[in-house]
Amino acid sequence: MLKQEIRAFQGRFGRAVLFDTNTPVVEHAHSQCHVLIKCGGADGHYYVCDERAPFRDDTIVLVNPWMPHRNPRRAGGPASRVLALYVETVWLSERSADVTSGRLKPFARPSAPISTLIRSLADHLAATMISGDSSEVRLEEILYDLIDQTLSSYATGKARSDLPRSTTTLDYRIRRAIAHMRDHISKEVEMSDLAQIAGLSRSRFFELFRSCTGVSPRLYMDALCIDVAARTLASTTHPLTEIARRLGFSAPGHFSRFFQQHTSVSPSDYRKAAAALRQNGGIPILDATRNEAPY
Structure with missing residues (x-):
């Protein structure tokens, strides 16, 4: 049984939200690159453009900007702990020459096996957010490491969308x-x-x-x-x-x-x-x- 936790951290990068949930999420989209990592609780799945993306301890869910997605979980069922990152593409483009705001479709697949390093960084970030005893600088260091490792592991410069740059x-x-x-x-x-x-x-x-x-x-x-x-x-x-x-x-x-x-x-x-x-x-x-x- 999860002890109910909700934490939210916002900055120029976008926002990071850690929360426990047992409710479905309707189809929606974001202007940001969206990453979903399970940090405890029940397994589940998302649908990203109607493609099933497993949500487990050993997977990561990757959603490109403006890509419709939803979570059809059963309301009132076992809860999952979700670490959700919403990363602004403008911020990403400033950090990486390989990410062009609005034009690049960073993730070729909506789900992939999660690496040991990214798993460790995600768990560290979740624990740091829950403890609340770290400075903003330290929290950003862990978060930025997680974002950088996620991009270097799963982003591809060859996968481009039809979305215009501006x-x-x-x-x-x-x-x-x-x-x-x-x-x-x-x-x-x-x-x-x-x-x-x-x-x-x-x-x-x-x-x-x-x-x-x-x-x-x-x-x-x-x-x-x-x-x-x-x-x-x-x-x-x-x-x-x-x-x-x-x-x-x-x-x-x-x-x-x-x-x-x-x-x-x-x-x-x-x-x-x-x-x-x-x-x-x-x-x-x-x-x-x-x-x-x-x-």
Whole structure:
């Protein structure tokens, strides 16, 4: 039986979240490179673009940016301890010449055997996050080592996606719609309004948007909402009611359910987890006003 643990660490690299969960996760996508490592509890699996990815002590799950994925676990079953890394591609491109923001598809496969070194680094990071007695610098050292080893072990410069490098290479109509989405990050934004902004029929807009980005407009907006919510929860004391309202949810309960369905963690637990590391490790408050997103 796992003792319930939730820890969240955010920085320029992205975010690292350690949590115990026995709830399913709906299909969603991220702008970041996403790595999932089991650190205890029950085995399971994810689906990455409908390809089954085992989630066990001896495997690692690897999700490229904007690749839809989900976890169909049975609600209320045995819990798993998950170490989830969300690594910003811009940050990666600055650390490695082999990773070009938005263009490179780092991982050729959604799952692979985990190496002894990466297993050790993941367990060390999880234990350090739980103990909360290390400095931000030390926590970052372990985390950066884990990210670097994961990339050197599993990334391939030959595997490229069809995703464009930046908005300058996108179809100008989709670029216009995405600019509006980034300026109005909210669940209230209607897809038909975005199609009108793009100057396209609804069906053509959905088709072209998916062709350009790899995901639907709704999944794209959901990803923007989750990023802003996580950043705001970790770095401000804004009430959940206010965060829900700003992101276009009609009730705080709808926002809480949305956040948990996409992350396996409730908004209040995520906030407490981030605060615990800040208080114990001296991790500074972040700027939650920067609604950064690719494209």
